[in-house]
Amino acid sequence: MNDQPEATSVFDTYGAALADRLGGTAIVEHDTIRIYVERDAWVETVRRARDEEGLTFFSWLAGIDWSKDVAVGDAVEEPDGLNERFEVMCRLSSIENADAAQFIAVVPKDDPVIDSITALFGGAEWHERETHDMFGIDFAGNPNLSPIYLPEGFIGHPLLKSYPLLAREVKPWPGDVDVEDMPEEEA
């Protein structure tokens, strides 16, 4: 719970109450409610959030790759203590008020499977296909996990941290000079 504002906001109370009712751990940062749930309880939690909490609007579903092996971009702050894992997130919101929450399940890298929520939200099918393309996470129960963005026969999962950006491999990006330290701007 880093960088959490000291004063308790409506988001903190709502997030904690929501996690309490649905079973999970809430982290509220910058008005964004994240609720970590068990992988086995993934579909059930999403269903209860929809049916009991009024979070009926399916916003998006995506994955994150927490990895020490970073081919491009910045590494995590403390790579040594990092627990290598995937996270699958699904954001649901209300269509009557500003209520919204992100549900997150941790998916181990040696068994990248999670149940599909397509039976609850038809719109999740494409999002799950995209996540399958980009991270190689399987969604058990998704009727059609064929590639959505990648061409047939594409090898690899581009959004994995270990996946190199091929253009950069061939020629380093000249834009790197732009981000070198510059003198502090005067007021």
Next chain:
Amino acid sequence: MTTDYGALMHRSEVAVSVELQTQDMTLNIGPQHPSTHGVLRLVANVDGERISGVEPVIGYMHRGYEKLAEVRTYAQMTALVNRIDWVSGFASEVPFIIAVEKLTGIEAPERAQWIRLILTEMFRISSHIVFTSSYPLELGATTPLFHALRERERVLELIEGMTGGRFHPNFNRVGGIKPAAGGGKTQKQVSMDIPAGWLEETKAVMERVLGATDDSDTLVTGNELIKARTVGVGCIPGDKAIEYGLSGPNLRASGVPFDLRKHEFHLPYDQVDFDVIAGQNGDCYDRYWVRLQEIREAAKIVLQAIDKIPPGPLRSKAPRVLKVPKGQVYVRGENPKGEFGYFVISEGGQKPYRLKIRSTSFSNLSILPWVLKGALVPDLVAIMGSLDFVLGDVDR
């Protein structure tokens, strides 16, 4: 040689007397087809005039923004995010920059926030005019295009006058907006503000836009031919729209009056007065009608904002080399096409660890297989066009 007409059966009699065993045919549409607004391929299974199933094939324009974000600094990303949905570039910049502002704790001055609001609404007008003018064209009416695009050109000229760009303004900075173009060191204080006379000119153009909307109303909205092509065609009930994550005018046309501008106040939308336009049937006609009315509401918002805009600086002080503290934030905004959001994960560096882009058209398009099932082939373009998607926004 004479034909024995008596021996020939009339076509209508054939249809009645013979139980036709038709074979399903696969019809390939696109990837390059004018009605697809980019490169979208549809593989449709047709049984006579009925579509029995359709599989959209996307990804022809996948540019990998989410991967690119991981190798670019936050400032560099602003130039890219407005290219996701190129019809409403500025509107997709705003949630990203607000997300970074939330992570860093740098707040934009009030004047900058109002200018963001004004420009977002002007891009909404521009985006909706593209729809309300090109949609009749897809149905076969040419005139509305010229009528409406003339007004859009005036809006774009104003946007260019302020930002220097017509489509890709790249005008947002962490902590405010870029000062208007021009001016050396001595001129700095003067040129730091918006161009002289810009607000007055905008007011005049907004009045013209309101007039043009009335024109469109008489020219298109009540037009019987347009109605015949769109009323009752491609109906999406409210619950289906919610299930598929449709947002923006597509959702509101289905009778769900949800507008993020009434719930998320990253920009001072709570200080302006406007109506949320909702349709009833969720058909193509309602989706057209909702957008046309939203042009009016957007023009009204701009007119109010011009009266309310406070004086002050356009940019707060922010470090040149921006190191963003560790944190995760999701910020969404009401893009002209619907909910547009960014989930930013920062691990304390100059670049995001992960950026998830919630693009509107991707979700809006995902309902296409459902809504096209059972529709007639001649209605395909009408239904597809009414969803108002941009392929850059679908593919990211």
